[in-house]
Amino acid sequence: MSFNGKVVVVTGGTKGIGRAISEKFKSLGANVIILYNSSDNIARELEEKGFLTIKCDVSKRSQVKKAAEIVAEKYDKVDVLVNNAGIWYLFSFEEFDEEKYEKMMKINLDGTIYVTYEFLPLIKKSKGVIINMASNAGLGTSAIGNTFYSITKAGIIILTRRLAYELGKYGIRVNAVAPGWVETDMTIGGKSAEEIEKLRQWFKDRTMLHTTGKPEYIANIVSFLASEDSTYITGQIIVADGGRIDYLTHGI
Template identity: 70%
Template sequence: MFKGKNVVITGGTRGIGRAIAERFNSLGAKVFVLYASSESQAKELESKGIVTIKCNVSKRDQVIEASKKVREITNNVDVIVNNAGVMYTMPFEEFDEEKYRRMMDINLNGTIYVIHTFLPFMKERGGVIVNIASNAGIGTSAVGTTFYAITKSAVIMLTRRLAFELGKYNIRVNAVAPGWVETDLTVSGKSPEETEKIKQWFRDRTVLHTTGRPEDIAGIVTFLSSDDAKYITGQVIVADGGRIDYLTHSL
């Protein structure tokens, strides 16, 4: 499906990002993964023919340097997937400015830096941008996610605005808003018992009574990036098992 296509994915060594990278790779794309850490996982991806570039997307100079390394291999990028993200949970009354700024720097600013820097690779022949947001950015009741939700709602608005601005270049811009997906990010530092308790909390709030897998999100991303979705732009695809705890609406 993606033979001859070049795909740039941020945060692609673990979790959802890795599943996306491996899915594109299996479908014939030339995949470039930008990552901030996880050296061993990066080497595993390289063994599969995926190009990995160390880059903290919250640092604009590093994103520019990463783009130069991509340019050494190709002048065209067909798909950009902004997956890099970080999440801290904290009640509003326990506001931690450092954690909030880090979420904003990576989740939102990193997305802006990557799109702005790699846009010249796409302008001549068009392309696709897929941003990984979160259903938190639409308004769920998950405790302690207010500040994380702010960053992801900003990603959703960025997605919609860029669909307007970049359509003239035949660039489609969409987002995926996952519900709870079991990854290193969501279970880090938790015991198996704590993880199971969290999973049950989310199961109880979905009509499918289940939680997500990274592969569930990867399939949506490749669909949005394919010609099967060539008439879709400015949309947010919510993949959360049918959450029923939204602030103003539910399934």
């Protein structure tokens, strides 16, 4: 599998799953552009390693449009777009927090829409690939408190299928990856070693493989979906959660 000379854009690519995806494509020879909205120090480190980083809040269409213009000035196409940027807040329906809900919607779902729309002219030039980061939460496999996050990811799943239908005429493939629980700063950051171990065990008990996810597992799937090895795959949601057992069987 080689991406020599290919142009890959990854949103939220400085940390966690996005960082693993960015590094995977870089190792395969791609020119990788990372859109990020925090972690300036990490972005500078990545610049020194040959990545192009652009500070961009994907929830603001004007910033996304500017980022697309910057990429267009340097490259005449985009071969792969990975819509990875996202945030997660945990609260039940009865604890509805409008500010957190709107922030998740703007970044997770609206951000995916804005980035795809503004970069589409460059993707059309290469008959490229779009890969969206969904979640098994968007398919209903999620504990209590994840209702509103699940809604944003369900929206990404529907968007993926609709884009595959609408953009297929251009030779563009659109798929999504729906990870289960993956160990990243977002899921274990700020927790004690004891809390992390309890969390790991909780998820191990609820997967068929009795293990937890690593960012590189997801990066491997993304690179496959972007490669010629998956030429006949579009409109699909690839679930990567270790065989998560539905939460209803545990009475959560």
